[in-house]
Amino acid sequence: MQLIVVSNRGPVAYDRDAAGKRIEKRGAGGLVTALRGLVARHDVTWIASAISDEDRVVAREPATDVVLVAHDAASYRGYYDVIANPLLWFVQHELWGLATKPELDEATHAAWHDYETVNRNFASAVVAELDNRPDAVVFFHDYHLYLAPRYVRDARPNARLAHFVHIPWPSDWSVLPEAWRHAVHDGLLANDVVGFHTERWCRNFAHSCREVLGRDATATLTHHPISVDAAEFESLAESEEVLERERELVADRPELLVLRVDRTDPAKNIVRGFHAFATLLDEHAEWHGRVRLLALLDPSRQTIPEYVAYREAIEAAARELEERHPGAVTLRVADDFPQSVAAYKQYDVLFVNSVYDGLNLVVKEGPLVNTRAGVVVLSENAGAYEELGEWVIGVNPFDVQGQADALHEALTLAAGERTRRAQAIREHVRVHDIAEWVEAQLADLSNLQA
Amino acid sequence: MQLIVVSNRGPVAYDRDAAGKRIEKRGAGGLVTALRGLVARHDVTWIASAISDEDRVVAREPATDVVLVAHDAASYRGYYDVIANPLLWFVQHELWGLATKPELDEATHAAWHDYETVNRNFASAVVAELDNRPDAVVFFHDYHLYLAPRYVRDARPNARLAHFVHIPWPSDWSVLPEAWRHAVHDGLLANDVVGFHTERWCRNFAHSCREVLGRDATATLTHHPISVDAAEFESLAESEEVLERERELVADRPELLVLRVDRTDPAKNIVRGFHAFATLLDEHAEWHGRVRLLALLDPSRQTIPEYVAYREAIEAAARELEERHPGAVTLRVADDFPQSVAAYKQYDVLFVNSVYDGLNLVVKEGPLVNTRAGVVVLSENAGAYEELGEWVIGVNPFDVQGQADALHEALTLAAGERTRRAQAIREHVRVHDIAEWVEAQLADLSNLQA
Numbered sequence: 001m002q003l004i005v006v007s008n009r010g011p012v013a014y015d016r017d018a019a020g021k022r023i024e025k026r027g028a029g030g031l032v033t034a035l036r037g038l039v040a041r042h043d044v045t046w047i048a049s050a051i052s053d054e055d056r057v058v059a060r061e062p063a064t065d066v067v068l069v070a071h072d073a074a075s076y077r078g079y080y081d082v083i084a085n086p087l088l089w090f091v092q093h094e095l096w097g098l099a100t101k102p103e104l105d106e107a108t109h110a111a112w113h114d115y116e117t118v119n120r121n122f123a124s125a126v127v128a129e130l131d132n133r134p135d136a137v138v139f140f141h142d143y144h145l146y147l148a149p150r151y152v153r154d155a156r157p158n159a160r161l162a163h164f165v166h167i168p169w170p171s172d173w174s175v176l177p178e179a180w181r182h183a184v185h186d187g188l189l190a191n192d193v194v195g196f197h198t199e200r201w202c203r204n205f206a207h208s209c210r211e212v213l214g215r216d217a218t219a220t221l222t223h224h225p226i227s228v229d230a231a232e233f234e235s236l237a238e239s240e241e242v243l244e245r246e247r248e249l250v251a252d253r254p255e256l257l258v259l260r261v262d263r264t265d266p267a268k269n270i271v272r273g274f275h276a277f278a279t280l281l282d283e284h285a286e287w288h289g290r291v292r293l294l295a296l297l298d299p300s301r302q303t304i305p306e307y308v309a310y311r312e313a314i315e316a317a318a319r320e321l322e323e324r325h326p327g328a329v330t331l332r333v334a335d336d337f338p339q340s341v342a343a344y345k346q347y348d349v350l351f352v353n354s355v356y357d358g359l360n361l362v363v364k365e366g367p368l369v370n371t372r373a374g375v376v377v378l379s380e381n382a383g384a385y386e387e388l389g390e391w392v393i394g395v396n397p398f399d400v401q402g403q404a405d406a407l408h409e410a411l412t413l414a415a416g417e418r419t420r421r422a423q424a425i426r427e428h429v430r431v432h433d434i435a436e437w438v439e440a441q442l443a444d445l446s447n448l449q450a
Numbered sequence: 451m452q453l454i455v456v457s458n459r460g461p462v463a464y465d466r467d468a469a470g471k472r473i474e475k476r477g478a479g480g481l482v483t484a485l486r487g488l489v490a491r492h493d494v495t496w497i498a499s500a501i502s503d504e505d506r507v508v509a510r511e512p513a514t515d516v517v518l519v520a521h522d523a524a525s526y527r528g529y530y531d532v533i534a535n536p537l538l539w540f541v542q543h544e545l546w547g548l549a550t551k552p553e554l555d556e557a558t559h560a561a562w563h564d565y566e567t568v569n570r571n572f573a574s575a576v577v578a579e580l581d582n583r584p585d586a587v588v589f590f591h592d593y594h595l596y597l598a599p600r601y602v603r604d605a606r607p608n609a610r611l612a613h614f615v616h617i618p619w620p621s622d623w624s625v626l627p628e629a630w631r632h633a634v635h636d637g638l639l640a641n642d643v644v645g646f647h648t649e650r651w652c653r654n655f656a657h658s659c660r661e662v663l664g665r666d667a668t669a670t671l672t673h674h675p676i677s678v679d680a681a682e683f684e685s686l687a688e689s690e691e692v693l694e695r696e697r698e699l700v701a702d703r704p705e706l707l708v709l710r711v712d713r714t715d716p717a718k719n720i721v722r723g724f725h726a727f728a729t730l731l732d733e734h735a736e737w738h739g740r741v742r743l744l745a746l747l748d749p750s751r752q753t754i755p756e757y758v759a760y761r762e763a764i765e766a767a768a769r770e771l772e773e774r775h776p777g778a779v780t781l782r783v784a785d786d787f788p789q790s791v792a793a794y795k796q797y798d799v800l801f802v803n804s805v806y807d808g809l810n811l812v813v814k815e816g817p818l819v820n821t822r823a824g825v826v827v828l829s830e831n832a833g834a835y836e837e838l839g840e841w842v843i844g845v846n847p848f849d850v851q852g853q854a855d856a857l858h859e860a861l862t863l864a865a866g867e868r869t870r871r872a873q874a875i876r877e878h879v880r881v882h883d884i885a886e887w888v889e890a891q892l893a894d895l896s897n898l899q900a
């Protein structure tokens with residue numbers, strides 16, 4: 001099958017070394033990792049934004065299998081830093097405190113125009129590529145590109161278009177002005193297929209189409225939860241880099257380790273997590289000195305004021321917890337994936353309490369390599385809860401008392417039951433790994449070729 | 451028809467005068483006013499909470515047509531000040547900033563138990579009344595009483611039960627822990643009929659039933675927008691008390707008056723309203739000195755920290771607006787209904803930008819008595835927008851720039867068009883007044899008698 005993959009970030013990023021020579025780096029982000037399986041096995045052109053200065057140089061050269069689209073820098077900022085993040089991200093993760101935020105002002109309106117412009121740039125690149133490869137199927141990704149499918153459809157009515165949304169879909173879109181929310185829904189329905197991680201996000205999309213457009217969703221809606229490359233992940237867990245980190249961790253570990261691994265994103269609910277852990281220790285003196293919370297946090301989107309404020313709130317909450325229960329918490333804010341994998345192997349409880357989460361891969365990565373029959377405590381608002389719910393202890397992300405109770409339950413779960421659940425999750429992830437997700441996408445896309 | 455009306459506040463409240471003699475006051479709140487029409491025309495017993503000390507004395511005496519239920523004082527506080535307000539009110543008006551609030555702690559869990567207790571007290575009183583009047587139809591009101599219908603249904607499987615929800619119904623209830631949101635939906639579906647102001651809240655309820663209970667709503671869902679007593683309101687507008695206030699206002703009025711009348715509730719979106727008015731004046735020097743914003747605000751729920759903070763934010767925003775544009779705003783925070791009615795008569799633009807609003811009666815009261823062919827600017831998230839949308843200038847409550855544009859449009863609308871729209875709203879409210887709403891409720895309830 002011929003495929004045109006379209007996403008904001010591409011599979012490679014370009015830079016120059018000290019000598020001024022071009023170097024090629026693997027693109028960042030979970031999406032790129034997930035899609036590598038597609039690219040390896042099919043005839044793929046990948047269209048993405050030129051982000052670095054060197055990307056922009058590459059964008060002017062004849063394209064190979066990666067087409068980089070160079071946007072006007074100011075338009076890109078409005079598109080990315082105002083509309084995609086935080087506006088759409090906050091709408092879709094229900095993070096706004098609507099009593100006071102957001103305030104859509106003249107600058108937001110200008111940024112919406114930027115979002116349209118960047119989406120039009122992407123659509124033009126897609127149409128040019130379709131002229132070369134008229135039989136290719138176009139596969140859009142995520143919340144950066146809600147408008148592009150409509151622009152492509154208008155130019156090429158018979159094109160075959162699919163879109164996968166990697167983040168939650170809320171049922172209520174009334175934060176966006178009528179014209180904007182209409183464009184988002186109309187854009188997605190210009191695809192033949194719209195995919196989500198869960199049935200819940202599909203149901204919400206069906207509801208919001210009726211509310212916003214006044215009609216049922218006409219595209220085929222599918223739900224396929226994304227996953228990880230199990231074999232690669234298991235071999236990474238045995239790499240020297242991870243083993244070294246694991247030795248450091250073991251030398252310093254408490255009797256029982258509660259682990260969280262997240263970006264410093266308000267959607268991840270890190271502050272309430274600290275409060276829940278404090279409540280656990282307030283109520284159960286028997287855990288004092290025996291259990292510690294290790295929070296490994298990757299700093300995220302620090303150009304956006306809401307994210308800077310949230311990181312400060314995280315650090316304040318950790319200090320407060322440490323004052324109340326000395327030695328109870330270790331907070332590390334750093335981009336250090338080997339350390340996270342080492343910690344996955346060592347946890348007794350893996351704590352994921354996201355406010356909302358499209359899927360959450362931490363709960364698939366951790367159990368795959370954990371060596372202690374660790375228990376997973378998982379937010380019912382994470383997409384993965386739909387798949388793994390029967391083997392985890394579910395929590396409501398707003399219920400701090402409930403999370404404290406769940407941590408206690410996890411720490412006291414009988415050994416046999418811990419082992420049974422840990423094995424069940426591991427087997428599930430091995431069987432339903434990224435290859436299955438890729439095959440499911442290809443099956444949906446192949447059906448479009450009929 | 452025999453009716454048992456059940457609501458938290460009753461039609462009368464008791465107190466003692468300086469001489470220690472019992473006095474009877476008309477109950478406060480819009481609900482009580484609306485239901486007076488029912489009571490006047492039918493054989494009604496009304497069950498409500500004993501709120502004042504004297505209410506509690508009355509509650510121990512033989513009941514007449516008003517049955518006061520005396521709850522344990524601590525239970526009442528948990529039920530009213532924690533669960534009903536702010537928790538349910540904030541969920542239903544989507545006011546929480548979910549990144550950080552609410553945090554449901556041990557005290558919230560205890561308060562949920564209080565909510566159950568108070569609802570059981572109400573259910574017991576209803577069952578006792580049904581024993582006296584087995585043919586009566588029971589009519590529950592609002593968000594204080596979501597659980598009582600299930601308790602009554604379990605005790606009296608053949609009872610005829612209806613419920614009217616006076617506030618918005620959101621599509622997403624995941625803020626509440628699973629057991630709580632299940633109880634809310636299961637409780638409402640224990641009724642034969644569940645009524646809302648708008649079709650939109652009905653659709654959201656159908657969606658949330660599927661999400662929370664995993665099944666379709668089984669009760670009959672109806673939507674009847676509530677209204678005002680047009681004749682009474684028009685005569686009030688000519689009362690000496692109102693005329694006196696109107697003379698004061700006329701002596702001091704600017705060329706063009708933009709009016710808002712609200713409780714100091716974060717759902718009313720008062721701060722964004724000031725920002726929108728500031729944007730209007732920033733962008734249109736032609737209005738300087740010609741137009742003024744008059745904000746008449748009734749202080750609300752000042753025992754709840756979120757409401758105290760919001761009132762402070764209102765006052766700060768008004769000061770900021772006054773500094774930026776001296777003379778542009780008059781803020782009055784007081785419970786002074788005659789002043790509001792006088793202002794209704796005098797506005798050129800009536801500004802209602804609620805975040806969410808079950809219906810909003812200000813946009814029905816104002817046009818009924820306005821004398822200047824004033825234009826209504828109305829939030830698309832107010833229930834009344836479904837009825838009046840074609841005659842108002844609609845605004846997205848989060849779009850401050852859009853609200854500034856709408857105010858400018860309202861101030862410049864051609865005279866003929868202003869008159870046409872103002873008359874259309876007035877006629878609509880006269881025809882569809884509170885009597886129609888009462889008849890619609892009675893028709894739904896009568897159908898239950900078949």
